[in-house]
Amino acid sequence: MDAPTPTPTRTPAEIRRWRRYLAAERCEAAVYRDLAATRTGEEREILLALAAAEKRHEQHWLDLLGDDVGMPRRGDPRTRMLAFLARRLGGVFVLALVQRAESRSSYADDGHATAQMAADEQIHEEVVRSLATRGRNRLSGSFRAAVFGANDGLVSNLALVLGIGASGVTTGTVLLTGLAGLLAGALSMGAGEYVSVRSQRELLEASTPAPSATDALPDLDVDANELALVYRARGMDADEAEAKADGVLHRLQATGVPEGIAEDEEQTNHETHGTAWGAAVASFFLFSSGAIVPVLPYLFGLEGTTAVVVASALVGLCLLVTGAVTGLLSGTSPFTRAGRQLLIGFGAAGATYLLGLAFGTTVA
Incomplete structure (x- = not known):
């Protein structure tokens, strides 16, 4: 009969630290779920995926603690405050706070956390940074x-x-x-x-193509194809501009419906300032x-x-x-x-x- 696998030696300080990690992972997963509840579509799916990742980390500490898991503990005050704000506010402000929380992970310096967990936390920071950037761009x-x-x-x-x-x-x-x-x-x-x-x-407004330019397309000389000059002025090289203009005119001949010149321009994103x-x-x-x-x-x-x-x-x-x-x-x-x-x-x-x-x- 095989001898039972001995329980690894653990100090009281390690057990306390693991319990603290466990509580933090549970609290962070709740933060992501609460943030997901305030969103729809892709952002919601991303936040739920982050919550699932924190659940995996939680299981790591549960397995390591075994019978020493003890009573459920509350997360640290900072993480609990994040959870409170996520339920009440959501938005870019909470995401910015979560971004900072993810950047403070100590898993990279803890031998009981796996390298994969440390890498996860670094990637989580970048994911949250990207989500927060969307909000920052909207309110910048x-x-x-x-x-x-x-x-x-x-x-x-x-x-x-x-x-x-x-x-x-x-x-x-x-x-x-x-x-x-x-x-x-x-x-x-x-x-x-x-x-x-x-x-x-x-x-x-001065940089926006005039609607009258689209109205002029049916009367263009197909052989001369001066529409190509428009696309060259917008930055295309000569061959690309010719191909683009040919395509527009051929579709016009086939459908009889002029294709808006403005729709083909790769517009620069401008900040909206209101009136x-x-x-x-x-x-x-x-x-x-x-x-x-x-x-x-x-x-x-x-x-x-x-x-x-x-x-x-x-x-x-x-x-x-x-x-x-x-x-x-x-x-x-x-x-x-x-x-x-x-x-x-x-x-x-x-x-x-x-x-x-x-x-x-x-x-x-």
């Missing part, structure tokens, strides 16, 4: 405008308020200057965004939402150093939040982005404050 334009508008309002008006305040003028003058800066900046942002979007749309007026109004209010923050202490009657400290603290908090959110959505450290945002904002405001002290008559 509006998110850029929101962050830029709000941050511009925060920093520029804080700099204005601190610079004027440091020159020694009265609190009423600082308040009036802050409100004037808010209105002037918001109007400038709105007007600039209107002109920008309007100009971009006019440029795109010029919509962009202008959004920019106005986004700038205003940031610019009102440094003025709030003066609106509530604070003066001097107290007002400066409170205004700086409020703006600093807002800069930290916008920087952290930007970092999370971009898949990088929220702390690094928050710190960078804070340093840039306070650097600009501090420079104007020092100028106010240098050129003012008294210290506020």
Whole structure:
């Protein structure tokens, strides 16, 4: 009779670590299932496949633990928070957080995790990165405008308020200057965004093939085939353009229906910005939402150093939040982005404050 296979030696620390891995895999699988429940089609299938992969990893730790599996454990707080957000929110924000979670896998350095599991986690990160990129591409334009508008309002008006305040003028003058800066900046942002979007749309319209060109196809000289020049102007070589034009004209002769020239052009993907007026109004209010923050202490009657400290603290908090959110959505450290945002904002405001002290008559 064969002797039973001895149970591998395991330390209490290893058992605790394996149980922690098991809980994390269960929690991550639940995150993917919850995200899949908010989606349809291909994205849903991809997320369910990721959940199935986490289930395989879960089984590895179950097999390794054997009778030491113990009572089911909860995942770590960060993973549980992901599960909560996946159920409540979904979207690119949660995907960005999951991307960061996958990048923190320690399987590559753990001898009890297989090389296949470590490779799976690396591929999972890339899969989630690709899914998150779809969402980032959809919101990149509006998110850029929101962050830029709000941050511009925060920093520029804080700099204005601190610079004027440091020159020694009265609190009423600082308040009036802050409100004037808010209105002037918001109007400038709105007007600039209107002109920008309007100009971009006019440029795109000028680059769009005219419908009348399609109407002219039936009367083209087939032997000369000048339609080939259109395709050559779009970047095709001479032979490819001739073949393309011949195909269009032959189909026209066979069906009698002109084929739209615009449909054959390989269009460049352009970011959709909405209407010029919509962009202008959004920019106005986004700038205003940031610019009102440094003025709030003066609106509530604070003066001097107290007002400066409170205004700086409020703006600093807002800069930290916008920087952290930007970092999370971009898949990088929220702390690094928050710190960078804070340093840039306070650097600009501090420079104007020092100028106010240098050129003012008294210290506020």
